[in-house]
Amino acid sequence: MSHIKLIILILASLLIFSCALFLGPTIIFPFNLSETERTILFQIRLPRVIVAMLMGMALGAAGAVLQGILRNPLADPYILGISSGASLTAALGIIGGMSFLGSFTVPVLAFIGAVITGGIVGMLGWKRGGLWPERLLLAGVGLSFLFSALLMLMMSLSTDEGLRRAMLWLFGDLSLSEWSRIPYGLIFVVVGIVVSATRAKALNALILGDEFAHSLGFSPQRERSILFLSVGLLTAASVSLGGMIGFIGLLIPHIMRFFMGGDSRMLIPASAIGGGALLCIADLVSRSVLSPMELPAGVVTAIIGAPYFLYLLRRKDVLSV
């Protein structure tokens, strides 16, 4: 039954993918393309929608996994401070006007920031031979405060134009998507999702408690560490592809739980697909509504997603991991 639901979800997201591709700010029909339209479709829209899909998938899956590891329904990929670290290094690059790697400068900086922060959080969360959820959470929140403060310090000292560019990136920016970024994004996101999905059974066990997982034959610490690594990788990849897009990691897993139940083997792929689809829609809206101006994708995601989530919350009852 749930496999059928998953298939329906995949088909729906494919439909959304094509809508996002062809509807855009102006409708492009795939037949009889003029040269301009071909350029737009293949050089601008296609990479952009693919990046949106990848980012959404990364965030959705990471959110589902993290809520399981931490046994906390309010966990999202950004709670571990990974996003603050990434924002800090990215803003440093943007406000400082660095461009030693050309267009790759800011994404690489964001990735490095995310990985370093993830590493620090992991080290702080490590005690007595393993990662502990409470320690992870507290370390993440603490580090988040520190980096956010540093980020705000930097922004208050910068010129207005540097500040604006940094904020546009921070709110989510898919306008820079191009083909050269996609291979890297693809590798990290696919690896992350595959690792998480293959360990879904272990995640189910972890959700029920460490002793329970142990009695089922899993090593809780080992599984937690591996899953934490995959979350870090997915979040780092997502932030470096297009800035910070909130909401997806936190609430898509809950929305999918309403439809698919709490079994991680279904929930992780479903959250990935749901996240990807939502971000495609949000990106479509953000570039079409006030065309030719573009709105930040993160803002639109939350504006679309949050009311839907609240509506679901009213209708249904369950809100637990």
Next chain:
Amino acid sequence: MIKTIVNIISIVTIFVMANMAFAGQTVSTPTRIVSLAPSITEILFAMGLGDNIVGVTSFCDQPEAAKAKKKIGGMSNPSLEAVVLLKPDIVVMTTDGNPKEFELRLRTLNIRTYVFTARRIKELPKGIRELGVELGARGKANALAQEIEIALSKSGSRGKEHGDRGQGSGGSRVVKNPELFTPLEVGRVVPPRILTGQAPHSELNKTKVLFIVWPEPLIVAGRKTAMDDAITLLGYQNIASGAKSTYPKYSLEEVIRQAPDVICIGKGSGMDMRAVSQGILKRLKTVPAVKNGKICYLSDSLYRLGPRVIEGIEELAECLK
């Protein structure tokens, strides 16, 4: 007896009131001026009042002498304490970048404040003249304003010629400067004419220009900006003037569709614009401007509404020839 006393009292009263009325007029130039904007600093220096300036913002870097002045903070966050410590005779601020509440706070402390309201190129000469009246430096202000007006009308008539070169000479609106004659300068002032726009039906054959303020993410100069004014003055068409804000994050798709003939890239502070623009120009390679190599890298003269806008317009005219 009583009649005499009443007479004396009324004469004294009239004398005192007349004195008060005259005392309200500023005749002498203040010797301690604080400027809250780089553009204002440049205007003050150009008016020959550089020695009277005691405080500038940390972004005031033109002309060279401005860098040596005491700093009072940024444009959007000037330090009230620093301003007060300088014991200014007058603080000159602008509506375009300074916090509005600052004026109120200065007045509460009984510090004389003048707010410079010109935000567009065509308002600049009038704004300078009014500033001249306020600072008791009418002569210098009028000279500067006239210089700007002459340059503007030269560019404007060149622009009108250029605009006319494909269609009939449409009517162009002419605005005469109202503050023409002052009692001390009869015979010196030549009535300037400022061409404020082209006739509506001359849109068709105009060269299309895009002014990029920052390449990644793509931020361009929309309408109601100095760049837009300059482009229109010279008789060309700014393709981004349809956007609803002044410096929008613009859609790449839209640029490709609009196919600008010339792309101007403004200078970001301390950045090598050629290096950072490579990425975006590659993505825009199907656009006529890129195909024909009509890309110009301009200075930041048009970014500040001050005396250097003349240079900025000259640069732009050179580029668009």
